[in-house]
Amino acid sequence: MSKSEIRSPLPGTFYRKPSPDSQPFKQDGDVVTASDVIGLIEVMKSFYEIHAGIDGQNVSFLVDDGDAVMAGQVLAEVEQ
């Protein structure tokens, strides 16, 4: 089993939840499919959905809700 990385295409603020009062899109340990949204990036007051881009399992997030991220930074890892 190998690990794959999900990277942020944009710099900005990473959110794991669709809104402050919601549940996270994904919890650590969840299964993800390529089309799943795993978080949002807020950049210049616009929000962009971040898709997993790959199928995998046991997702683990490396960035907390509300953290600043750089373009290309690894947001999460999944096992394939």
Added chain:
Amino acid sequence: MTIRSLLIANRGEIAVRINRAAKALGIRTVQVYSQADANSLAVTLADEAIEIGPPAARKSYLNIDAVMAAATAAKVDAVHPGYGFLSENADFADAVTGAGIAFVGPSGEAIRLLGDKVAARKVAAEAGVPTVPGSDGRVANVEAARGIADRIGFPLMIKAAAGGGGRGIRIVSSMEEFERQFPQASAEAAAAFGDGGLYIEKVIEKARHIEVQILGDGENFIHCFERECSLQRRRQKVWEEAPSMTLKSHVREKLCASAVALAKAVSYRGAGTVEYLYDDATEAFYFIEVNTRIQVEHPVTEMITGIDLVQEMLRIAGGEPLSLRQEDVRVCGHAIECRINAEDPFRDFMPAPGPIHELEVPDGDQVRFDTLLYAGYEVSPFYDSLLGKLIVHGKDRADCLSRLRAALAALKIVGIPTTAPLHQALAADPDVAASRYHTRFLEPWLQTVFAPAQGGKEVAR
């Protein structure tokens, strides 16, 4: 009280603009900044700078306690809130004045009143300002609604009273459709907003957005004519002009007088903007709202009138009476402003923060570039995408457009994509040159004129 020191509770190009206006009046400036803005131009320009928190605006520029702590520590005489952030927050205005500091803007009470859409509409109507025909508040049921719909005519909008920002709006074009949609809209509003209340408003098709600049010192009130801001994308202004190209002089007179009447009705103090929808076909104008702050596009008014609106705001806040009478305000020529944003117009306006490697700004006494940029600056992802405003003046609109094309060609921002190519295309467009546009012009134009002209480049779908 003469203002000797000023706290600037904002960032970006407007913080730079306020710093320069204050210095021109001999006022010492204190710039607040978030951790992301330590290297900003506004911080460099200011006499003193105070960090107020982390990059996220809610923890810094929107944090009333943090801004007030800075104002108190710096012992300033006044606070200028700029636009956005806390500029229209009545509690902030109250906190500033409560601390014995002058707020550069109207009273908290006036901000509160004019910020409430229903209350502002009522004030406008009482001052004799035409409002969009509609139900004047909630409609009890479909029977009551039928009579109102009959009176105002179709097409009309059914709006959720608790909605906002374009949500909870349905447009219907016949009584049959209206009767079918009304109960659905009510149920949907109840589900979405926890409030099924609805109100009705006439749809003004092909409206222009025209706004009037007002100034008041609490006793005297004047206007500085109008701006035309119809070129919008997603309800955000992209390009603004002054004066309007289409208003006939008797309509302009009525429009500007109505804005002054509104200012007088609330004893307005400071600079403000009264926004209207204008219908070319009927020459009717309708009140939308009042913005109780300096507006992004204020420079086009400055270019045609020669008035420095930010300096005037500072003088009013210092207790001076208006330095101008209405008859002193005259329109000279035409001005256009292009908002240069850090967005890629070829990739659906994707925001594009990043480093600025080179910057070349057009010069000339009829050209102005209000910006936060300098070569070597890193544009932050944490705030809005406005990099600067290119403002050009000409002796008439044709002269202005030709100078604008030259200025856009001379503007070089190297490092990140910007919306400058969009403005080059607009400045060359025959419909724009002929003033044939309205608030719903730009979005279809981007699909049908702008995108196809870009050939092989990746474009918005």
